[in-house]
Amino acid sequence: MLSRELRRAAESALLPLGALTVSLALFGVFVTLAGANALDVYYQMYRGSFATSFSLQNTLLRAAPLMLTALCTAIPASLGLVVIGGEGALVLGALAAVIAAHALSTANPWVVLTAMALAGAAAGGAWIGLAGALRTFRGVNETISTLLLNYIAIGLFKHFVEGPMRDPASLNKPSTRPIGEANALGPVPGTDVHWGFVYGLVACFVAFVLMRRTVFGFAAQMVGGNVRAALLSGLPVHRLVLIACALAGATAGLAGMAEVAAVHGTANASLIVGYGYTGVLVAFLARFHPLAIVPVSILVGGIGASGGLLQRTAHLPDATVNVLEGILFIVILASETLRGRILGPDALESEPKPTAELKPASAPTPEVSPAPSGETKRAVG
Amino acid sequence: MEAEAHSVANRRAQNGIRYAPVPTVVLFIATAALLLAACHKTEENAPGGTAATGSAASVAKADAPFVVGFVYVGPKGDYGYNQAHAQGAAAVAAMPGVKVREEENVPETVAVQKTMESMVELDGASILFPTSFGYFDPHILKIADKYPKVSFLHCGGLYQEGKHPKNVGSYFGYIDEAQYVAGIVAGLTTKSNKLGFVAAKPIPQVLRNINSFTLGARSVNPKATTSVVFTGDWSLPVKEAEAANSMADQGVDVLTMHVDSPKVVVETAERRGIFVSGYHADQSTLAPKGYLTGAEWNWAKIYTDYVNWVKAGQSYPHLLRGGLKEGFVKLSPYGPAVSDIAKSRADAAKAKLMEGTLIIYSGPLKDNTGKVVIPAGTNRPQTDIELEKMNYLVEGVVGKIPS
């Protein structure tokens, strides 16, 4: 029993590491074909992501929102739902957080921040919960509905930020009125990394406990395993779906609140940069395991952080990091076939895979899409 | 039923656990703590480190190349906003003893803060030109406080004396002067008297361009009107093409735009066989028949000036703005379709603007709802701060500012 456990644990560690190595090797071939020196590229990536304190903090900063938005996909995955609505939940969470901050403008910052967090979580939770309701009561595929809701949420966000909620002083970059210096979410003392990173850590831990160690979590996994059996066992499937989706949206909404409070101090279009979609990637790479989301977020954050150096010193275009992420994803997926085969002859039981096995569950899941990215950058010119 | 589910769950718990719980949790907490500690510990060395780098940089400056960093929010080759800045960067790179580092596609989030920091720490940059408007607040302000020896020069003109740190400066050009002259050319070239403007967002700088273009056109052709379509964002090629096409459907025969990359609008206009006036950079190669002229930036002048000032250790103006007169903006060469009359009228206006004798925004001026926005007898020269808050469309513009 123990050796089987050990074998499985070892495999769970080795497979991703092996996939990472293979991905880096393939990436090296790719950049060599593109005319760069692969070893130099590796060095620059290391330098940009982990080598110095500055790089490390850059990586952690980038990982902060990813942990939360990845949970938005990972939590419903236990139930066999493929939700990609992190982006929409994030922006609406940011908007709600700003509204809360304005409503309580004169209160103690602790109160304001708590209210902001609650408002952000509530708004995000309601949005994805809506998708969950559509799914469980009307059978509307949640992947497509959350994708559509992303676009709709962004449209709503822009409408409010540029219209009714606009700060008259923010002439050339439409933003809401700021939440105030006093309410800013500061850095963890001694570092440059803001508290949003800790939110992510805590959320991942709580999600792990919830989804893997409580009755709720096991009930959810049962629904993900076989819906009919779950129904026959008397599990409240509707309620489980709704709660899981609400929780998922709440984490993404919290990410939006953290971005407002820690980075921008206001809500504007700079929030729409694809954190939601990158979170979906992280969730898939982490195979939906909440604890694994932490190292994967850091990895993906590191890859993104090194992009700048790749541009400036290796003279590779910024899309290079996307290519690496794509290769990584493909290799990790392909490595799934080796699971249960390399360290032992017995077919080791795996976690319930949300989408592979089930007919009724799942849906097409658009993921890291550049679709909203047109709006990420710029103002004026 | 519930009990059954529960016991099934228990069995699952025993068989399905991948990691033993306690070591996992411990590992998790330990890793998190280690990471934060790593940041903290090396951060302690950082202040000394930064100072060391700073002084090392200034000592090395004498013989090492002077490093200037440019940050773009989009691709450098976009035939538009970013390319105009990149052209300025190229002028800087041509200066002796100066090295340029560029990074493109940097969004207006912490990413740009880290990019700037990285350019200072790892590339040893002494001047940074973060070129997107949205980089200023909070990003530049945060990083500028951290590196007082580095100059941060922002495109957008938001600097406020006393409020913002001394190592920050901002610059901008009154490109609407060039749009005014372009409007004159458009007004004299149009046959249908319908002009069109593809705009991104209804912010003051865009509205100012629309208005200046219209005022220029109507100064020579009082029957001209300008239709406006707002696409909603800075770079939406399909929407821009749609806007251009739907305006052409309406009979518009001269288009201009204020979007990040005018390429799509210019090419669409050429395909529809109508005229177009460019923006940001020179797009005449894209529309050999229909390109009339264009309002361009001339960042090279500002950039090389700044580099020289900082290199010599001189203090530089923190709020640098200028138009045609100062050479910060220019007009593209006239295309083949521009008549001689149009050329002479346009040149005359250009000369007057260079002298400073032509005030574009002078009263009485009504907006397109009939309200008086500049009373009679009031002149608003280009430097007038009121113009920066523009929130109206002048008479002759067809369309409303979306609310």
Place this chain on the structure above:
Amino acid sequence: MNALDQATGGLWALPLALLGGALRVSPPYLFVSLGECLTEKSGRINLGQEGTLILGAMIGYGASFVTGSPWAGVLAAGIVGLVLGTVHAVLCALPRVNDIAVGIALMLFGIGLAFFIGKPLIQPTAPRLPSLSLGAWSESAAVRSALQVNILFLLGIATAFAMRFLFERTRWGLVLRVVGESSDAARAMGYDVPRVRLIATALGGCLASMGGSLLSLYYPGSWNEGLSSGQGLMAVALVIFARWDPVRCLWASLLFGGAGALGPALQSVGINAAYNLIATAPYVLTLVIMLATSSASRTLVGQPAEITVGR
């Protein structure tokens, strides 16, 4: 001028703008949704169509630029689409690999690759596909321009009808449908299920990629990184919306194209309010329709049973 010209300035302005917009904007939707329809009929979902679309757009533009012929661009895009579709099929054929995740991975990879290789293509101008003037009979410039269509679009329309015929009347179509309904039954009948799916996915990718090349070679007719507004992803929704019938995909694409053109069309006739909200029209439309046609208890009519989409 003539009555129609006068009228087009007034009452007809908006409908014409919408029609013109629909004809201009819908071809990529059409091609991608036809490709996805083919793939899904075989029982597999390909979510990587967005990546295929963008890569096809870039390769098409590049090939046209290098060779001087836009048709070579379309051909090159088609080949790339075949390759990507094949990769998708091969990866999905591996045991224990989740086809939805593969689609997303390929989307990410395709987009990254397209942006990477396409950097030098943002500036140059490549020769574009010619258009056919269906409105040449009219004296009104507005009507003429609204009825400009691309030859490939007409080919796409023909393909839609041909596909329906293929599915319903040919043996190959029958095989495809059986594979999509029940792979067990197909195997029992002796059909090579992986091979059928490979062909369907590869051809589906080919169509999607050609749709992408329409974006860069016809409308908007330029390569840059903001070219796609999610057509590849919306196509999956479109196929569901069209209940897996190719001809309905055609109508759905036109509807989408029109909805996407709604914002600029309204503004060009002077209606500017709430343009951010109007821009969400296609998405709201899709959601409403999905809501109206889905049911918690039945599978969607026409859905291949092997697909894990609606319940």
